[in-house]
Each structure stands twice: as structure tokens, then as C-alpha cells.
Amino acid sequence: ExxxxxxxxxxxxxxxxxxxxxxASGFTFSSLGMHWVxxxxxxxxEWVSYIDNSGTNEFYTDSVKGRFTxxxxxxxxxxxxxxxxxxxxxxxxxxxxxxxxxxWGRGTLVTVxx
Amino acid sequence: DIVMTQxxxxxxxxxxxxxxxxxxSSQSLVHRDGNTYLSWLQKRPGQPPRLLIYKISNxxxxxxxxxxxxxxxxxxxxRISRVEAEDVGIYYCTQGTRFPxxxxxxxxxxx
Numbered sequence: 201e202x203x204x205x206x207x208x209x210x211x212x213x214x215x216x217x218x219x220x221x222x223x224a225s226g227f228t229f230s231s232l233g234m235h236w237v238x239x240x241x242x243x244x245x246e247w248v249s250y251i252d253n254s255g256t257n258e259f260y261t262d263s264v265k266g267r268f269t270x271x272x273x274x275x276x277x278x279x280x281x282x283x284x285x286x287x288x289x290x291x292x293x294x295x296x297x298x299x300x301x302x303x304w305g306r307g308t309l310v311t312v313x314x
Numbered sequence: 315d316i317v318m319t320q321x322x323x324x325x326x327x328x329x330x331x332x333x334x335x336x337x338x339s340s341q342s343l344v345h346r347d348g349n350t351y352l353s354w355l356q357k358r359p360g361q362p363p364r365l366l367i368y369k370i371s372n373x374x375x376x377x378x379x380x381x382x383x384x385x386x387x388x389x390x391x392x393r394i395s396r397v398e399a400e401d402v403g404i405y406y407c408t409q410g411t412r413f414p415x416x417x418x419x420x421x422x423x424x425x
Binding site: 235237239244245246247250259260261262295297300301302304305306307 | 353362410413415420
């Protein structure tokens with residue numbers, strides 16, 4: 201059974217940092233690219249970042265470029281999202297998902313507030 | 315960036331009746347590999363998003379056959395042949411042809 205477990209969210213002050221994690225199981229993790237997608241309160245789904253299967257190529261939405269960094273460790277079946285310079289508008293439920301959006305984690309909540 | 319525009323944004327439906335959602339992209343979604351990477355997702359309250367349709371018209375594993383996708387180029391449609399109570403939620407189209415990936419605004423399906 202495919203499973204994605206995302207974690208690492210929490211309450212952080214503006215300008216602060218967090219590191220989100222997503223641990224995968226049930227498939228050959230090293231063969232798939234992975235996404236982070238977020239859902240802010242009252243808003244729609246927003247794609248945040250993607251990393252290819254080898255970790256060679258990374259892509260970001262403009263609003264997070266230079267502040268967020270995606271990475272992966274294929275030995276640990278995990279991807280990460282390092283969030284820094286957090287802003288109130290980054291408050292959202294962050295989901296990890298497989299490259300074709302066929303499997304999703306349950307989400308981890310990031311709240312940016314003073 | 316490719317802009318994905320959905321209509322309507324809200325759709326009152328009657329159980330047992332059909333429903334339809336349109337999605338238009340600002341550029342062709344035909345990839346250089348010849349595939350068109352247009353997917354439909356369903357988001358129910360308290361649940362993570364769920365893949366319904368990929369590459370325009372392919373139903374994902376376990377998706378009921380009342381969900382059907384169609385279209386080409388820049389114009390796509392999701393049709394539900396007979397709406398059931400469990401179909402209430404928000405539906406999103408999304409393109410996987412170019413980065414940055416983009417989603418439509420979402421269409422709220424309500425009884």
C-alpha cells in the first residue's frame with residue numbers, strides 16, 4: 201500500500217523557519233519525482249515545488265523562490281521542504297504528493313503568526 | 315505561466331443528475347512528448363486531494379465510471395454522469411505540461 205506521511209508543521213513567527221518532511225512507502229521512491237502543494241485558508245490548491253527522482257532538478261513557484269528549498273534522500277524514502285523567511289501568506293496546509301498527483305500525504309499545517 | 319480557468323466556480327447540483335465543469339488553459343497543454351498532461355482532482359473536506367482523471371480522460375484506479383474527462387489542446391471538461399452525495403467537494407483541473415505547475419481556481423460542487 202502506498203503511503204505518504206508528511207510532518208514538521210507548526211506555529212512560527214514571521215521571518216522564522218521550519219522544515220517539513222514526507223516519508224514514503226509502498227512504491228519505488230527513487231523512481232518518482234515529488235511535489236509539495238499547499239492549501240491556504242479560504243483559497244484553492246497552490247503548487248509550491250517539485251524535485252525530480254534523482255534530486256538533480258528542482259522547481260518552485262515564484263512566491264517562494266529564494267525562501268524555500270526542496271530536497272530528497274532516496275536512502276530514507278523522504279523529501280523535505282525547508283521554509284525560511286516565512287510570511288503570514290505562507291500559512292497553509294502543506295501536502296506532499298507523487299509526481300502525477302496519484303498519491304498524497306494527509307498534510308501538515310504551517311501557521312505563520314506573531 | 316500557464317493560467318488555468320475553470321467555469322463555473324460554483325455548481326448547485328441535484329442528486330442523480332449530471333454535472334459538468336470546464337477548464338481552459340492559456341496555452342496548449344500538448345507536451346513535446348505528444349501527451350497532454352491535464353488532470354482533475356477532487357478535494358473533500360478533511361481529506362487530502364484525490365486524483366480522478368489524468369492525461370485528459372484516463373480514470374485513476376478506483377475512480378467510479380460516472381467520472382469522465384474529455385477535451386484537447388486548451389479546452390477540457392469533467393463530467394459526472396449521475397451525481398451522488400459523496401461527490402460534494404471542490405474540483406480542480408491542473409496542468410503537468412510545463413513548470414511552474416498550475417491549478418484552476420476550483421469548482422465547488424454542492425447539493
